[in-house]
Amino acid sequence: MFKFLLRCERAVTVCHYPTGASKWNPVQHRLFSEISKHWAGQPLTDYTTIMRLVVETRTQNGLHVKCALSTKYYPIQTNVSDEQIVELEFLKHPVLSQWNYTVFPRTNRN
Numbered sequence: 001m002f003k004f005l006l007r008c009e010r011a012v013t014v015c016h017y018p019t020g021a022s023k024w025n026p027v028q029h030r031l032f033s034e035i036s037k038h039w040a041g042q043p044l045t046d047y048t049t050i051m052r053l054v055v056e057t058r059t060q061n062g063l064h065v066k067c068a069l070s071t072k073y074y075p076i077q078t079n080v081s082d083e084q085i086v087e088l089e090f091l092k093h094p095v096l097s098q099w100n101y102t103v104f105p106r107t108n109r110n
Contacts, residue, residue, distance in 0.1 A: 009105050016099040034059055 039053040047069055057065040093100035 011102055011104045013102045014100065015093075030063065031065065034063060035065065 035054055035057050038057040039050075042049070042053060044050050044053075051067055051069055054065055054067045057063070089104040091102045091104065092098075093102070
C-alpha cells in the first residue's frame with residue numbers, strides 16, 4: 001500500500017478495525033453474506049461468472065451490488081525504504097491514531 005501512496009496525487013484516509021474486531025464490520029455482514037448466499041452451490045469457474053453472480057446479488061431491503069474487475073498488475077512483496085516512509089505526510093486521527101490516519105501527497109515532486 002505504501003508504494004501506491006508514494007505515487008498518489010490525492011489524500012488517502014486509512015481506517016482499520018482493531019485486531020479481532022472485523023467480525024463486527026457492517027460491510028462484511030451486509031454485503032459478503034448476501035453475495036455468499038447468492039452464489040452458494042454455483043461453480044466459480046472464471047472471473048466472468050464471479051462478477052455476474054456478484055452483480056446479480058439483491059436483497060428485499062434494496063441492497064444492489066456493483067463490482068469491477070481490475071486487470072492491473074500489482075507487484076507483491078515490494079519493500080518501502082525508511083527514507084520513502086519519511087517522505088509521506090501523515091495526519092494521525094485523534095481516535096486510535098495507530099490505526100486511523102490520512103496520508104497526503106508529497107508536495108516536493110521532482
